[in-house]
Amino acid sequence: MSKMLKKSLLWPFAVVAAIGFLSMGCSSNGEFGSSSDAAEKVYVAPGEHDEFYGFFSGGYNGQLGVYGLPSGRHIFTIPVFSQAAVNGWGYNEETKPMFQTSDGFVPWGDAHHPELSQTNGETDGRWVFINENNTPRIARIGLDEFRTQEIIEIPNSAGNHASSFVTPNTEYVTAATRFSVPMDEDNLQNMDVSIDSYKDNFQGTISFIKVSDEGHMNIDFQIRMPGFNYDLSHSGKGPSDGWAFFTSYNSEEAHTMLEINASKNDKDYIAAINWEKAAEYAANGEGKMIPGEHYRNYIDHEEGGVAKSELIEEVRVLDPRELDGLVYFLPTPKSPHGVDVDPSGRYIAAGGKLSTVIPVHSFDKMMTAIENEDFEGEEQGIPVLNYESILHGEVENPGLGPLHTEFDDKGNAYTTAFISSEIVKWDVETLEVVDRIDVYYSPGHLMIPGGDSQNPDGKYLVALNKITKDRYLPTGPEMFHSAQLIDISGEKMQLLLDFPTEGEPHYAQGIAAEKVKENQKRFYEIEGNNHPHAAKSEKETRVERDGNEVHVYMTTIRSHFAPDNIEGIKVGDEVYFHVTNLEQDWDVPHGFAMKGANNAELLIMPGETMTLKWEPKKVGVFPFYCTDFCSALHQEMQGYVRVSSEDSDVEVSYSTGQS
Amino acid sequence: MKISKIVGLMTVTILLLIGCEGGSDTNTEATANKEVEQELTEFEMTNGIGPVNEEITIDEIDPELAKEGMQVFDMKCGACHKMDSRYVGPPLGGIMNTRTPAYVMNMILNPEEMLEKHPIAKSVGSEYPTRMTNQQLTREKARAVVEYLAQESQ
Numbered sequence: 036m037s038k039m040l041k042k043s044l045l046w047p048f049a050v051v052a053a054i055g056f057l058s059m060g061c062s063s064n065g066e067f068g069s070s071s072d073a074a075e076k077v078y079v080a081p082g083e084h085d086e087f088y089g090f091f092s093g094g095y096n097g098q099l100g101v102y103g104l105p106s107g108r109h110i111f112t113i114p115v116f117s118q119a120a121v122n123g124w125g126y127n128e129e130t131k132p133m134f135q136t137s138d139g140f141v142p143w144g145d146a147h148h149p150e151l152s153q154t155n156g157e158t159d160g161r162w163v164f165i166n167e168n169n170t171p172r173i174a175r176i177g178l179d180e181f182r183t184q185e186i187i188e189i190p191n192s193a194g195n196h197a198s199s200f201v202t203p204n205t206e207y208v209t210a211a212t213r214f215s216v217p218m219d220e221d222n223l224q225n226m227d228v229s230i231d232s233y234k235d236n237f238q239g240t241i242s243f244i245k246v247s248d249e250g251h252m253n254i255d256f257q258i259r260m261p262g263f264n265y266d267l268s269h270s271g272k273g274p275s276d277g278w279a280f281f282t283s284y285n286s287e288e289a290h291t292m293l294e295i296n297a298s299k300n301d302k303d304y305i306a307a308i309n310w311e312k313a314a315e316y317a318a319n320g321e322g323k324m325i326p327g328e329h330y331r332n333y334i335d336h337e338e339g340g341v342a343k344s345e346l347i348e349e350v351r352v353l354d355p356r357e358l359d360g361l362v363y364f365l366p367t368p369k370s371p372h373g374v375d376v377d378p379s380g381r382y383i384a385a386g387g388k389l390s391t392v393i394p395v396h397s398f399d400k401m402m403t404a405i406e407n408e409d410f411e412g413e414e415q416g417i418p419v420l421n422y423e424s425i426l427h428g429e430v431e432n433p434g435l436g437p438l439h440t441e442f443d444d445k446g447n448a449y450t451t452a453f454i455s456s457e458i459v460k461w462d463v464e465t466l467e468v469v470d471r472i473d474v475y476y477s478p479g480h481l482m483i484p485g486g487d488s489q490n491p492d493g494k495y496l497v498a499l500n501k502i503t504k505d506r507y508l509p510t511g512p513e514m515f516h517s518a519q520l521i522d523i524s525g526e527k528m529q530l531l532l533d534f535p536t537e538g539e540p541h542y543a544q545g546i547a548a549e550k551v552k553e554n555q556k557r558f559y560e561i562e563g564n565n566h567p568h569a570a571k572s573e574k575e576t577r578v579e580r581d582g583n584e585v586h587v588y589m590t591t592i593r594s595h596f597a598p599d600n601i602e603g604i605k606v607g608d609e610v611y612f613h614v615t616n617l618e619q620d621w622d623v624p625h626g627f628a629m630k631g632a633n634n635a636e637l638l639i640m641p642g643e644t645m646t647l648k649w650e651p652k653k654v655g656v657f658p659f660y661c662t663d664f665c666s667a668l669h670q671e672m673q674g675y676v677r678v679s680s681e682d683s684d685v686e687v688s689y690s691t692g693q694s
Numbered sequence: 695m696k697i698s699k700i701v702g703l704m705t706v707t708i709l710l711l712i713g714c715e716g717g718s719d720t721n722t723e724a725t726a727n728k729e730v731e732q733e734l735t736e737f738e739m740t741n742g743i744g745p746v747n748e749e750i751t752i753d754e755i756d757p758e759l760a761k762e763g764m765q766v767f768d769m770k771c772g773a774c775h776k777m778d779s780r781y782v783g784p785p786l787g788g789i790m791n792t793r794t795p796a797y798v799m800n801m802i803l804n805p806e807e808m809l810e811k812h813p814i815a816k817s818v819g820s821e822y823p824t825r826m827t828n829q830q831l832t833r834e835k836a837r838a839v840v841e842y843l844a845q846e847s848q
Contacts, residue, residue: 558830561769572768592773593824595782617773619830668823692781 073531076522079106084552087484087545089497090149090163091518093117094539097144099165099176104484104545105495105520107534115174115183116144116167122638124183128611128646129566132342133332136170136188145169148199148267148480148542152246156203156272156489160550162250164199164208171195173208175250180556184334187252190327190350191223191240197268197281201246203489207310208244208252211265211281215239215288222325223259223352233290237262240352241281243310252331256317256351258308258362261415262288264297265306267373267439272489273380275398277311280383282371286414297370298389302422304364304414305374305385307401312360313353322353339566339644340559356416363405364414366422367394373439373480377448377463378489382427384448386438393437393450395466397427428466434459438479441486443493443523449486451478451498458498458521460528472528474519476502483523484545492547496521496528499540506533516540557621559642566644568613573597578689585610585687591625591639592617593666595691596659599674603687606651606680612637612659615644625672626662636662651678734812742800742815743807745833750795755845763835763842770829771802771839777846782824790847795840801826802836 079085085103093100097117103110118125118134125134125142134140144167151158162184163176171189176182189195194213201208217226217236228236239262245255263283271278286303289296316322327350335343355362365383371394373386383396403409404424411421434452437459442448447469450459456477460470478498485491498521503514515535522529561571570576570588576597579586585608590597596614604610614627618641627637629649637645651657661672679685734743741749767775774782789798801808801815805826808815819825831839 560830573773574768590773592782593827595773597773617770618827619770620827623827666824 073522073529077105077107077520077532079103079108084548085110086548087492087495088548088551089482089484089543089545090151091499091536091540091543092146092149092165093537094147094541095145096538097146097167098538099146099149099163100537100540101181102518102534102536103548104497105531107518107520107532109534109537111181112537113176113181113183115165115176116146116172116186118142118635120635123635123645123647126635126647127637128648129341129644130334132344133183133186133334135330135332135344136172137190137328137330138170141170143169144172146174146538146541147196149544150199150201150208150542151488151544151546152205153201153203153488154205156276158485158488158544158546158550159205160546160554161205163544164201166195166198166210168194168196168213171210171212173199173210173244173252175246175252177250178551179554182334185250185252185332187244187254187331188329189242189244189254190329191218191257191352192242193225197241197265200268200270200279200487202270202279202310203272203276205246207255207270207279207314208246209241209268209270209279209281209310210244211241211260211268212239213264213266215260215262215264224326230290233262234288237288237290239263239265241265241306241308243313251333253347254327254329254350256313256322256353257327258313259352259354260306260362261286261417263304264293266371269374269376269487270310271376271380271398272378275376275380275383277309278398279308279310280365280374280376281306281308282367282374282385284370284372284388300369302366302368303370304419305367305371305383305396306417307363307365309360309362313358316353316358316361317351321358322351324349325352327352337565339564339569341566360405362417363401364417364419365396365401365425366411366419367396368392375440375442375448375487377442378444378491379463380489382463384440384450386440386450388436388438388453390437392429392431393433393440393461394429395427395463396425400427401425430459430461430466430468432468433461434471439481441481441483441496442491443483443486444491445493447493447523449481449483449496449523451481453477453479453501456500458496458528460523470526470528472521472530474498474500474521474530475506475517475533476500476504480540480542482543482545484547486545492545494522494524495531495545496523497543497545499536499543501539503535507535518543557641558619558623559640561615561617561619561642564615564642564644566613566615568611568646569644570613570615572617573691576689576691578603578687580687583608587612587689589614589627590617591615591627591661591672593623594661594668594672596627596661596672596674597691598689599691600693601674601687601689602677602679603685604651604676604678605683605685606654606678608651610649610651610676612647612649613644614639614647616641618642623665624663625665627659628662629659629676630657638663651676654678654680738812741794741796742798742804743812744800744804746796746799746803746836748796750799750837750840752790752795752841752844755848756841757845759838759841760845761842763838763840763845766831766835767839767842770831770835774824774826783822783826784818786843786846788847790840790844795837795844798840798843799833799836802829802831802839803833804828 114124196213198210436454
């Protein structure tokens with residue numbers, strides 16, 4: 036009885052609690068991101084387009100993921116540094132040269148920081164650049180066709196992390212070595228020396244890659260640097276245009292157990308580089324040319340979209356010990372990771388991984404300190420400015436492990452706190468924390484469309500989180516990383532959406548869709564196909580033998596190949612299928628898959644020619660077929676190749692439509 | 695046995711009912727299509743629907759234009775059309791004896807709408823399993839192709 040009484044008395048409390056919970060659920064802005072309000076903000080109705088393109092680096096998948104924002108829909112993947120069997124990138128004869136390096140054919144890469152090209156400090160929708168961290172390279176992707184168009188290798192570099200960031204008119208893409216390595220004094224050649232001779236022998240380099248109006252990249256100059264680890268970078272803008280800033284850690288020059296040994300100094304450095312001056316020095320022939328073999332690989336649009344590799348043998352190196360005013364060190368606590376310049380170009384925010392504050396330097400104060408030679412010392416011949424003299428201020432209590440900062444259009448900065456898993460919003464002028472929001476979990480970079488340019492679209496923020504556990508249906512020990520979309524249009528940040536991303540996205544870039552989508556290619560004009568092995572009509576299809584090389588000039592169109600019966604191929608032949616897609620219709624690629632081929636399929640866009648090399652090893656009749664469902668008769672889109680023994684006298688013959 | 699018969703009867707009844715509904719749908723569609731067909735003007739019935747909305751006449755073949763047309767045809771049309779035999783699409787050897795130049799140009803330049811709305815295009819289209827694709831010819835190129843087809847039709 037007393038129990039029942041208790042129960043009935045408690046009922047109203049339960050109801051009140053439930054109502055309270057429900058109402059909280061509706062109005063909350065954090066964990067309750069799945070409220071209908073949030074859903075409405077990310078809902079893009081069927082047939083409608085997202086407001087922004089988001090370009091997310093694929094990290095260890097080596098590619099670039101393209102997402103629509105705010106929906107978080109994964110709309111495309113652009114193959115860049117890793118072979119992609121899905122369309123033959125790096126497997127077909129046209130794109131293999133894109134993987135050429137001074138270490139030979141490198142079929143995998145670690146893609147880290149995408150960066151949109153800029154004009155007048157604003158994203159312009161022409162290209163995305165992205166760096167490869169492992170075998171130092173930088174790629175340029177054309178946003179007219181969402182394809183990698185050029186990849187340049189960075190010599191005298193061991194790891195390429197602090198890249199690829201652009202100057203406000205895309206004059207340069209910057210790159211800096213993550214790992215310093217032993218380099219001889221004269222020619223910066225990697226040396227066979229004891230690792231514990233680090234302090235004597237190890238050096239780093241920072242590279243400036245000139246970008247032409249057409250997008251061609253070449254290394255204009257490198258700057259020899261002390262043997263630290265160079266981590267991230269951003270260029271100045273507005274008043275600080277002409278300068279670029281690079282974080283470094285390991286000013287201790289440790290070579291083992293860096294977690295302890297490179298975390299001893301209270302401060303490491305941001306290297307401030309006067310690239311305008313460096314460019315002048317380079318143009319005047321200062322510094323010296325040294326051997327520095329590296330490849331520039333590019334898709335030759337003049338010649339049918341076939342990639343070419345060009346070996347460049349030398350590189351110009353500038354030495355800050357000999358050339359005045361090139362580099363200054365800004366002391367920065369403590370093992371700084373990100374370095375981010377606000378849209379006004381006046382402030383330089385660092386993310387001190389082990390720091391309890393976010394140090395923000397003032398560009399004006401930096402210039403005054405340089406003028407007054409207000410140095411606290413020098414480091415291997417490079418002046419170190421006085422910390423107190425250049426500091427705009429420190430953001431107090433910014434969360435644990437601040438890494439990266441992006442900016443909105445209202446004078447606010449947003450910093451990821453990796454260890455405390457939150458995003459902290461602070462006022463760039465007053466340096467006061469004004470809001471914070473939990474993210475799930477461990478955010479590395481974050482992205483606001485245009486958030487590192489002079490004109491951010493301060494509407495959305497994407498947190499790129501390293502740990503995903505419990506956010507989606509489990510997929511075994513491995514899960515896609517999670518991105519979280521946060522509304523930053525109001526005073527309080529509001530979590531809107533979780534979505535999974537491929538690989539390990541590091542940085543991302545966002546751009547208003549209208550800056551990109553009007554310039555899309557929909558097909559390649561067959562008249563303009565300059566591929567040396569194109570068959571531009573069914574009349575031109577043929578099979579030609581040249582020794583043990585056999586060239587098949589084939590066409591595809593819904594729903595047949597021509598020729599589709601080929602005989603006279605022999606074991607030991609090298610067969611090249613040059614397949615031209617005669618379609619002139621948007622979104623109608625054709626696939627070409629050959630049984631037993633040791634590479635991948637071809638996926639040929641309308642109007643293009645692609646080449647698959649096949650070395651038949653067995654006698655018999657082998658089918659090929661189209662992999663991309665193209666019409667009602669897609670399944671009938673097939674053919675046969677007869678393979679005879681090496682000593683057979685079957686002549687080459689071919690046909691289509693004969694029975 | 696009895697039960698299965700009843701189930702069978704019920705199934706048939708349901709199928710019939712669905713059939714009726716489906717039938718009425720088809721009827722509606724047919725009516726709609728008729729309406730579309732009725733909307734076609736006399737010009738469109740003869741010369742097709744599309745960007746070419748005036749009559750094109752070919753009095754004497756221009757051999758230069760016909761040659762250009764042949765090159766375009768080989769590149770953009772020849773994978774599906776032969777002159778003398780059915781291939782992916784219908785043979786075109788005598789096409790200009792049965793269709794007007796404007797009709798053929800509209801078929802080249804606007805195959806999607808033609809196949810959807812024009813009774814002749816629809817009827818021919820239904821005999822072939824692969825729908826005619828838009829090969830993005832310019833009006834000038836389509837005109838040249840027609841010149842070539844006129845030459846071949848002589």
